[in-house]
Amino acid sequence: MKYFTVVVCIFATTLFGSAFGTGSQQEDNDQNGDRQKGNVLENEKSVKDHKGKYIYYLSGYDYDNRAVIVMEWGRWDIRSIAEEGGDGPEKFEKAVGHFVEKIQKGFFNKKANESETEDSIVVIIDFDGLNLRQIATANSLKLFMRSLAQLEGAFAQFAFGFIVNATPLVHQVIHASKPYMGKFLERMEIYGSNSRKWIPSILKKIPRSQLHPAYGGKSDFRPVAVFTMF
Template sequence: MRVLLISTFLLSLGSAIPIPQDYTTSDNSGFLRVNTTASVERKFVYQIFGYDYDNVPVTVWNWGRWDFPWLVKHPEELATLQKNVDDSIEEMLQRVFFPRFRNSSETTDSYVTIIDFDGLSIHQFFSEDVIKLVLQLFSKLQRVAGGLSYGFILNANHITEQVINMAMPFAGNFLERMEVFGTKSEKWIPKLLKTIPRNQLPPTYGGNVDFEPFV
């Protein structure tokens, strides 16, 4: 079923957008140079930005900063991604990084999440292996759907949106709680600020210039 979906999807892409013959990424390290500064992004894990108005932790996955085409061609790095994502999900299931307040041992059973595709180009999806990887990542997040209070998928171009639709059969419980937004930040920043205080977000998401993530 999944293979059929991917094959149909790739055929539709080929008829709609010219596929480059020699697509190469902009980086040789497995990470897009664009916005790649924090060491946490090099570990393929989530961050905790802070807390929403109900003191629920806000987790963030910067998938757009992971160079998927490069990774699927480098098994060792791909194995690191898979292991670290699995470990992160186990941590989320155990709530080990979810103190309700700073310097407090009190934990919460719920979380908010942001998945940001900023930096991921349309052409990166012209690969069956890349699509399989993204679908697999969504499938992994299905395991923590029960604790998801709400969430946002940001900077999703129209190809990304189609891949998200493909993931529904494998991660429906997770995705039904996520709002999907495109690349125009003026549309989704107000949505974020309705639920998450400005001082709990970085400037890219409409937050404060002196913002520092909790984890």
């Protein structure tokens, strides 16, 4: 693990020298109303080219009508994209860039009334399922860190957020990435795997009715909309 920590630090000083690519125009696969079970889609379909595997969803809205986005980053198979070669890694980075652009443009915002729209959103990033295998290669670690750091581009649009199920491995990556996404991280509350610590914090800011049970929500929860990142 000490060796891995050194590798992460070396990567962090070399990966972010160039500007991140901007997102290309693409359509999200909107599966509005699909039921969630556990931390994954109950009726996720087997689709070619990774569709359905890199899910994020509009969970609902907080007490101030800000959109709540949940990103199950720990379940995204980053290594498969990184190791398959071709233009997969570039396409994934562009997809994350496109997601950031959508945040900047208010794509997820709820219209409060005809003359007013909430400009900021809320995010829950869940690293449940992430293990060393996912980022154990040079290519997978590079893709993981560069993609995550792109969220810095929309830091001003994040009112607040939660990073949950952050293992020591995740903490190492976040620490190494802090110089490149510090403004985004300042708005996040970071928690480990003990949900008894972070569920009360989430419920102080987001109604139970707007959350999946994994985050303290109700058992009959349905997301507003489900998308695939890639």
